[in-house]
Amino acid sequence: MHSAEGNIPVKKIQIEAPAKINLHLEVGQTRDDGFHEITSLFQAVSVFDTLVFSENGREGSIEIRGDFNCPPEKNLIYKAVQLFREHGAPANGVLVEVEKRIPSEAGLGGGSSDAAASLKALSLLLGYTPSDKQMMEMAGSLGSDVPFFMKYPAAAVSGRGEILEEIESPGRYCGLLIKDSGTGISTGAAYRAVDEAMARGELSQGILTKEDMTALFTEKEPGEWDFYNSFMETYRNSIKPLEFISKLLYDSGAEFFGLSGSGSAMFGIFNDSERLAEAERISKKRFSFVERFEFLHSIPYAHVI
Numbered sequence: 001m002h003s004a005e006g007n008i009p010v011k012k013i014q015i016e017a018p019a020k021i022n023l024h025l026e027v028g029q030t031r032d033d034g035f036h037e038i039t040s041l042f043q044a045v046s047v048f049d050t051l052v053f054s055e056n057g058r059e060g061s062i063e064i065r066g067d068f069n070c071p072p073e074k075n076l077i078y079k080a081v082q083l084f085r086e087h088g089a090p091a092n093g094v095l096v097e098v099e100k101r102i103p104s105e106a107g108l109g110g111g112s113s114d115a116a117a118s119l120k121a122l123s124l125l126l127g128y129t130p131s132d133k134q135m136m137e138m139a140g141s142l143g144s145d146v147p148f149f150m151k152y153p154a155a156a157v158s159g160r161g162e163i164l165e166e167i168e169s170p171g172r173y174c175g176l177l178i179k180d181s182g183t184g185i186s187t188g189a190a191y192r193a194v195d196e197a198m199a200r201g202e203l204s205q206g207i208l209t210k211e212d213m214t215a216l217f218t219e220k221e222p223g224e225w226d227f228y229n230s231f232m233e234t235y236r237n238s239i240k241p242l243e244f245i246s247k248l249l250y251d252s253g254a255e256f257f258g259l260s261g262s263g264s265a266m267f268g269i270f271n272d273s274e275r276l277a278e279a280e281r282i283s284k285k286r287f288s289f290v291e292r293f294e295f296l297h298s299i300p301y302a303h304v305i
Helices: 076-086 112-125 134-142 145-150 187-199 210-219 230-235 240-251 273-286
Strands: 014-029 036-055 062-065 092-099 154-160 163-166 174-180 254-257 266-270 289-294
Touching: 014 112, 014 145, 014 187, 014 254, 036 112, 036 145, 036 174, 036 210, 062 076, 062 163, 062 187, 076 092, 076 112, 076 134, 076 163, 112 134, 112 145, 134 145, 174 210, 174 240, 174 273, 187 230, 240 254, 240 266, 240 273, 266 273, 273 289
Parallel strands: 062 092
Antiparallel strands: 014 036, 036 092, 036 154, 036 289, 154 163, 174 266, 174 289, 254 266
16 A cells, blocks of 8 residues: 555554553552552453554654544553653654544543553554653553553552553453443542541441452452442442443342442453343343453554554
């Protein structure tokens, strides 16, 4: 394939950016840097955005095509390109075509995953290869969740989200993601609600240590997991779609279910394919976003197409 000018070969780089779910998420106190301490268990799952990168022949330009609800310059893909250039990459014009499947304001990490995928794809597109340490530093500067998507299929997460310890996923579990189209939850508002609940003494702290969490994940089956989500505790009885989805997943026989991140997507994990299919059938009658998933055991690489 060639550019519109007819003489510049166009190399295209494609990469899949996976969603993640938080099997466990405890929010702690606010740190001196303004972030909250967290203890969480991230698991990458097989719901993906697809990103295709190419050079557009207009030096210094960044063009993003896709279904986004923010201006291009606010997009983490845009910021990733800028950051890559600041670290020494050539300023070749970049076109990014994005097929969005991960909904926003869902707690599934779609924006962070896109950012991590962008760093990996840009290295292959532009022939500029920072060290692993530099790549992870760039990822961390783009957002707390971005380093996870650089290489970890599952990880114990602590600090403000920057401390990652890879965990080997114990099984090929599958499940269902569900999001109500009318329920979007901003991360800032979610953390404010947690702060208010903690101030009122309504949230327990330190029930599961990071070691407890890891042992549960690697040694127990989903039906035995005692994981929880601090955000879900603050939403209980106040966001009706989440209560409805919780009941649907429970009644459908999910082995474990919960809220991902600060919401508003929920997930259920099943060990019975018939129960999973029935939950999917019922959910699709009510909700616009219903997707099956499997746990990932590796993170996708960028490749030439």
